[in-house]
Amino acid sequence: xxxxxxxxxxxxxxxxxxxxxxxxxxxxxxxxxxxxxxxxxxxxxxxxxxxxxxxxxxxxxxxxxxxxxxxxxxxxxxxxxxxxxxxxxxxxxxxxxxxxxxxxxxxxxxxxxxxxxxxxxxxxxxxxxxxxxxxxxxxxxxxxxxxxxxxxxxxxxxxxxxxxxxxxxxxxxxxxxxxxxxxxxxxxxxxxxxxxxxxxxxxxxxxxxxxxxxxxxxxxxxxxxxxxxxxxxxxxxxxxxxxxxxxxxxxxxxxxxxxxxxxxxxxxxxxxxxxxxxxxxxxxxxxxxxxxxxxxxxxxxxxxxxxxxxxxxxxxxxxxxxxxxxxxxxxxxxxxxxxxxxxxxxxxxxxxxxxxxxxxxxxxxxxxxxxxxxxxxxxxxxxxxxxxxxxxxxxxxxxxxxxxxxxxxxxxxx
Amino acid sequence: xxxxxxxxxxxxxxxxxxxxxxxxxxxxxxxxxxxxxxxxxxxxxxxxxxxxxxxxxxxxxxxxxxxxxxxxxxxxxxxxxxxxxxxxxxxxxxxxxxxxxxxxxxxxxxxxxxxxxxxxxxxxxxxxx
Numbered sequence: 001x002x003x004x005x006x007x008x009x010x011x012x013x014x015x016x017x018x019x020x021x022x023x024x025x026x027x028x029x030x031x032x033x034x035x036x037x038x039x040x041x042x043x044x045x046x047x048x049x050x051x052x053x054x055x056x057x058x059x060x061x062x063x064x065x066x067x068x069x070x071x072x073x074x075x076x077x078x079x080x081x082x083x084x085x086x087x088x089x090x091x092x093x094x095x096x097x098x099x100x101x102x103x104x105x106x107x108x109x110x111x112x113x114x115x116x117x118x119x120x121x122x123x124x125x126x127x128x129x130x131x132x133x134x135x136x137x138x139x140x141x142x143x144x145x146x147x148x149x150x151x152x153x154x155x156x157x158x159x160x161x162x163x164x165x166x167x168x169x170x171x172x173x174x175x176x177x178x179x180x181x182x183x184x185x186x187x188x189x190x191x192x193x194x195x196x197x198x199x200x201x202x203x204x205x206x207x208x209x210x211x212x213x214x215x216x217x218x219x220x221x222x223x224x225x226x227x228x229x230x231x232x233x234x235x236x237x238x239x240x241x242x243x244x245x246x247x248x249x250x251x252x253x254x255x256x257x258x259x260x261x262x263x264x265x266x267x268x269x270x271x272x273x274x275x276x277x278x279x280x281x282x283x284x285x286x287x288x289x290x291x292x293x294x295x296x297x298x299x300x301x302x303x304x305x306x307x308x309x310x311x312x313x314x315x316x317x318x319x320x321x322x323x324x325x326x327x328x329x330x331x332x333x334x335x336x337x338x339x340x341x342x343x344x345x346x347x348x349x350x351x352x353x354x355x356x357x358x359x360x361x362x363x364x365x366x367x368x369x370x371x372x373x374x375x376x377x378x379x380x381x382x383x384x385x386x387x388x389x390x391x392x393x394x395x396x397x398x399x400x401x402x403x404x405x406x407x408x409x410x411x412x413x414x
Numbered sequence: 415x416x417x418x419x420x421x422x423x424x425x426x427x428x429x430x431x432x433x434x435x436x437x438x439x440x441x442x443x444x445x446x447x448x449x450x451x452x453x454x455x456x457x458x459x460x461x462x463x464x465x466x467x468x469x470x471x472x473x474x475x476x477x478x479x480x481x482x483x484x485x486x487x488x489x490x491x492x493x494x495x496x497x498x499x500x501x502x503x504x505x506x507x508x509x510x511x512x513x514x515x516x517x518x519x520x521x522x523x524x525x526x527x528x529x530x531x532x533x534x535x536x537x538x539x540x541x542x543x
Contacts, residue, residue: 349428353452353476353521358419369449383452383474412419413428413477 009307015393017043017299025363032364032398037182037210037342037371037389039232042296046235049295050288060284062261076287079294080277086297087208087227088218089244096243096250096277097285101209102132104228104243105176107280108205109136111253112226116203117173119145124172124202126151126159126188127379128181131372133207137176151177153379157184157333164193168200175202179211183373183387184333185316185342187211194224203249209233213300213391214340215309219244231289236296240289243280250276257282308392312341315390315399319343322403327410332385341390344371347406350413352384358412359386359405366402419477420511422485427477432487434470443532444473447524449517452479456487456528464495476521478510483525485509490529498533501526 015021018041025031033041053075059068061076077092084095098104117123123137127150141148149167152160159177168175175197180187190206197204205226211217213234219227226249230241245253255262255273259282264272273279300308317336320343323329328348333339347355356368367387370377377383388402436442436457444455452475459468469487471480486506490498506526507514514522 351474351476353478353518354419357476357478357518413424 009303009311011311011393011395014303015395017045018393019044019047021393025365029363032362032401034388034390034394034398034402035365035367036213036233036391036394037387038367039238040213040235040391041393042237042292043235043299045299046237046292046295050237050292053288053291058288061287062278072287075294076285076290079290079297082294082297083242084244086301087212087229087244088220090220091247093275093277094245094247094250096245096280097290098228098241098243098280099239099286100230100232100241101207101228102136102241104226104241105133105205105207106136107243107256108226108228108245109140111256111280112203112249113140113144113174115252115254117144117146120147122147122149122170122172124149124151124164124167124175124197126177127153128157128159128184128186128373128376129176129178130182130207130209131374132209133176133178133205134375153184153376157181157186158338159186159188159193161189161193165196168196168202171200172197172202174205176205176207178207178209179217180214180340180342181333181373181376182210182342183344183371183376183385185339185344186334187215187338187340190222190224194222198223210340210342214312216305225249231293231296234296235299237286237289237292240286240293242293245276247276250280255279255282259283261285303392311392312390312394315394315396316341316343318396319388319390319399319402322399323406326403326406329406332380342387343389344385344387346382346385347409350409352386354413355386355406355409358409359402362401362405362408364402364405423477423481423510423512426481426484430471430480430484432470432484433472435472436468436470441532441535443528443535445524445528445531447475447479447520449520452476452521452524454479454483454524454528456483456525456532458490458529458532460495466490466493466495466498471525475524478514478518479521479524482506482510482522486525486529495533498529501529 020041057071059072061073080095081092084092089095123146151164154160194204203225206224208227208229212229225246227244232238262274262279262282264274320336329345331345352368356366359366369384439457440460441458446453454473456471458466461467469490471483506522
């Protein structure tokens with residue numbers, strides 16, 4: 001899982017792997033990309049893998065007898081195996097391809113939720129969820145008359161685990177939470193949270209959109225029931241994501257969408273569902289994107305997830321230290337040692353949009369808004385924050401340009 | 415970039431001339447920009463001829479959206495409801511004096527959207543009188 005840990009991490013070499021990083025955003029102004037929590041940039045190998053697939057192997061999968069169809073099927077299923085291994089899932093057939101994390105969570109809500117939940121059942125979420133792990137449960141709660149409870153976020157940006165233990169006494173059927181907050185950067189103590197949830201018989205689901213790209217994730221060790229993530233935040237293409245599920249759960253769940261590929265036998269008024277994972281992959285899937293997803297995993301493994309984590313830690317520590325010198329600026333979330341490479345902040349009396357706009361003038365890409373976590377912003381009484389997020393290709397110089405940009409923001413608004 | 419944050423925009427953002435709430439009022443409407451969670455409310459008072467006598471805004475937003483609100487309200491005092499309806503996107507951009515991309519355009523136009531939604535509500539009441 002960790003790759004070649006004996007070679008040095010060379011960030012300039014890594015940058016050379018990402019074509020977009022070489023472009024000028026405006027004449028003479030380089031790109032400083034600090035928005036990887038929204039989507040990561042793509043290395044040449046991923047772009048090339050997808051292009052080669054279309055140029056040499058393109059065919060529909062699982063049906064054709066011809067050579068191209070066999071090659072395409074093999075490419076698609078090989079990608080599945082790589083990705084399953086990457087998160088240490090027990091078997092590749094427990095890894096379902098979806099469009100993204102959002103669709104993975106919706107799949108569980110509609111397939112597992114509709115079968116196993118009924119009026120009055122409780123679902124336990126947290127106040128730091130991305131809308132993708134909130135709205136699907138609001139929808140299914142409305143349909144089935146379920147009760148939603150929330151683990152509160154403390155003022156430091158951590159989950160209040162004392163309240164969590166109290167809420168577990170209400171016997172939730174499901175505990176669904178993010179591995180890492182896309183706003184606060186908080187990395188939740190999943191192992192403990194999952195163990196506690198299991199002790200009251202709850203099923204667990206984790207939104208891994210911000211974790212899988214940035215540090216080693218070991219599904220078998222976490223003993224989680226469902227785990228969702230997206231390719232596009234981990235150097236892969238948009239349009240494809242994955243859902244890991246516990247085998248017995250997946251096998252007993254009804255299909256999510258109906259159509260081709262998800263069936264074993266069809267009659268006019270009935271069908272027999274296919275085996276997992278195909279049962280959940282109706283219609284022609286995103287084949288080239290699966291190939292790109294596999295290439296992204298190859299790329300990350302070659303660099304080494306441990307080293308990516310270490311590099312991001314260094315950048316995050318440096319950023320937080322430098323931000324201390326910017327007057328009237330407050331960073332959300334826990335201290336550096338408990339935080340991933342996501343730094344959301346606000347500057348007194350200056351709106352996040354204006355901060356992002358002025359930074360963009362210097363080619364610095366950050367995100368401004370509520371980052372699809374509006375209830376969390378409401379809790380902290382902030383309409384919006386600005387967020388800088390890092391990845392393996394960011395440098396100390398990127399952070400220095402970002403800090404200089406913030407000084408400029410203050411000058412314009414002084 | 416400095417052009418983007420013209421002195422006028424920063425000045426109106428920091429010291430708006432038309433910030434507040436009016437109770438009672440003849441028109442009051444509020445709306446959000448879902449992209450950023452910004453929220454603007456506009457209150458308007460009319461005389462017996464449906465001419466705007468007072469107009470103020472409240473809420474949260476960036477410099478572009480709040481300066482846009484302030485300049486918009488300044489421009490509507492003394493206008494009739496019918497004249498208000500003719501305010502366009504170009505009028506707003508002229509007042510701000512900047513060019514905007516699609517995302518920031520939503521910020522700049524939120525106040526106009528709120529005002530028009532309020533005005534058309536009144537328009538319907540008036541026509542049903």
